[in-house]
Amino acid sequence: MENPIEAVDLSRAFGEIQAVDSINLSVSHGEVFGFLGPNGAGKSTAVRMLTTLLKPTSGSACVAGFDVVKKAPSVRKRIGVALQDAAIDPLMTGNELLRLQCVLHGLPKRSGEKRCKELLERVGLTLAGDRRVGAYSGGMRRRLDLALSLVHEPEVLFLDEPTTGLDPTSRMALWEEVRSLNQELGTTVFLTTQYLEEADQLAERIAIIDNGKIVREGSPISLKSAVGAPTLRIDVSEDSLEAARIVMTRFGEERPARRNRIAIGLDRGTPGITDVMKALEEDGLEVHHVELDEPSLDDVFADATGRRLEGGQA
Numbered sequence: 001m002e003n004p005i006e007a008v009d010l011s012r013a014f015g016e017i018q019a020v021d022s023i024n025l026s027v028s029h030g031e032v033f034g035f036l037g038p039n040g041a042g043k044s045t046a047v048r049m050l051t052t053l054l055k056p057t058s059g060s061a062c063v064a065g066f067d068v069v070k071k072a073p074s075v076r077k078r079i080g081v082a083l084q085d086a087a088i089d090p091l092m093t094g095n096e097l098l099r100l101q102c103v104l105h106g107l108p109k110r111s112g113e114k115r116c117k118e119l120l121e122r123v124g125l126t127l128a129g130d131r132r133v134g135a136y137s138g139g140m141r142r143r144l145d146l147a148l149s150l151v152h153e154p155e156v157l158f159l160d161e162p163t164t165g166l167d168p169t170s171r172m173a174l175w176e177e178v179r180s181l182n183q184e185l186g187t188t189v190f191l192t193t194q195y196l197e198e199a200d201q202l203a204e205r206i207a208i209i210d211n212g213k214i215v216r217e218g219s220p221i222s223l224k225s226a227v228g229a230p231t232l233r234i235d236v237s238e239d240s241l242e243a244a245r246i247v248m249t250r251f252g253e254e255r256p257a258r259r260n261r262i263a264i265g266l267d268r269g270t271p272g273i274t275d276v277m278k279a280l281e282e283d284g285l286e287v288h289h290v291e292l293d294e295p296s297l298d299d300v301f302a303d304a305t306g307r308r309l310e311g312g313q314a
C-alpha cells in the first residue's frame with residue numbers, strides 16, 4: 001500500500017506571501033511525523049492543504065491514498081483533524097459534542113453512544129463528560145479536540161499544534177494520548193509543533209519548516225548527530241589528568257574544558273561512551289564525574305536557519 005501522506009512540490013501563496021514553498025513529504029504507515037517550525041513558518045497552511053481545507057496553488061498531495069484536490073471527500077472520510085483554535089460551543093458538554101460528531105459522521109445511535117464512552121475514557125475525560133466545555137481547562141479542551149477527531153476511526157490523524165499554550169504536565173498527558181493511540185490503533189499521526197522537546201519526544205521523524213520551506217528532515221537522532229558530535233566531559237584528579245587525556249583523545253578531538261576536567265567531541269556519538277569509560281577503567285583511572293552534552297534540535301534549527309527557535313517567541 002502506498003504511503004498515507006505524500007506531497008510533491010506542494011505550494012501555497014497568499015498574494016505575495018509564499019506560505020508553503022514546494023514541500024515534499026513522505027510519511028509511512030503508523031509513523032508519528034513531526035512538522036517543526038516557528039510561528040508563520042507555514043505549518044497550518046500545509047495542514048490545511050493536506051486535509052482538503054485549502055487548495056494548493058501548485059504541486060500535489062495524496063492522503064490515505066487519494067488526491068487531496070481531486071478526491072477530497074474520500075480523503076476526508078479517512079482522516080481526523082484537530083485544528084489550531086477550533087471553535088467549540090462552550091455551553092455544550094463534552095459528551096454532547098462527541099454525540100454530535102458521531103451524528104455528523106453517520107454513526108448509528110447505538111454504536112455512537114458506545115464510541116463516545118470509549119473515546120472519553122481514552123482521553124481521560126469520563127468524569128468531565130457531562131460538564132460544559134466552557135469550564136474545561138486548556139489541557140481538557142485539547143484532549144476533547146483529540147477525541148472529536150477520532151470519532152470515525154481515522155487512518156491518518158492531523159494535529160495542528162496540539163499542545164501550544166498548555167502547561168508542561170498537560171502537555172505530557174497529551175503526548176501520552178497520542179503515543180497510545182498511535183501504538184494501540186496504528187494511526188499515522190502528522191503533528192505540527194513549535195516546541196523542540198515535543199518533536200524530539202514524540203516524533204520518529206521530523207521535518208523542520210522555515211519560511212515555507214523544509215530545511216531539514218530525518219529522525220531527531222540523525223539530525224542532531226549531523227550537527228556535531230556530543231561533548232563528553234569527565235573530571236579526574238589532577239595527577240591522572242595527563243593519562244586520562246591520552247585515553248580520551250583516542251575517542252575524539254579535545255574540546256575546551258575547565259580545570260581538572262577533560263572534554264572531547266565523542267566521534268561515535270552517545271553510544272561510544274561505554275568504550276571510553278572502559279578504556280579509562282582499564283588504565284586504572286578514577287573518574288569523579290561524567291557529563292554528556294548532546295546537540296539539541298535547537299542546534300539543528302540554528303544550523304539550518306542561522307536563528308534560534310527556543311526563546312524566539314512564546
Ligand SMILES: Nc1ncnc2c1ncn2[C@@H]1O[C@H](COP(=O)(O)OP(=O)(O)O)[C@@H](O)[C@H]1O
Nearest residue numbers: 014017019037038039040041042043044045046
Ligand atoms: N489566509 C491567509 N491570508 C494571507 N496570509 C496568510 C493566510 N494564512 C496564512 N498566511 C500567511 O502565511 C504564512 C504561513 O502561515 P501559517 O501557515 O499560519 O504558519 P504557522 O502555522 O507555521 O504559524 C504567514 O506569513 C501567514 O501570515
Ligand SMILES: [Mg+2]
Nearest residue numbers: 043044045084
Ligand atoms: Mg499555525
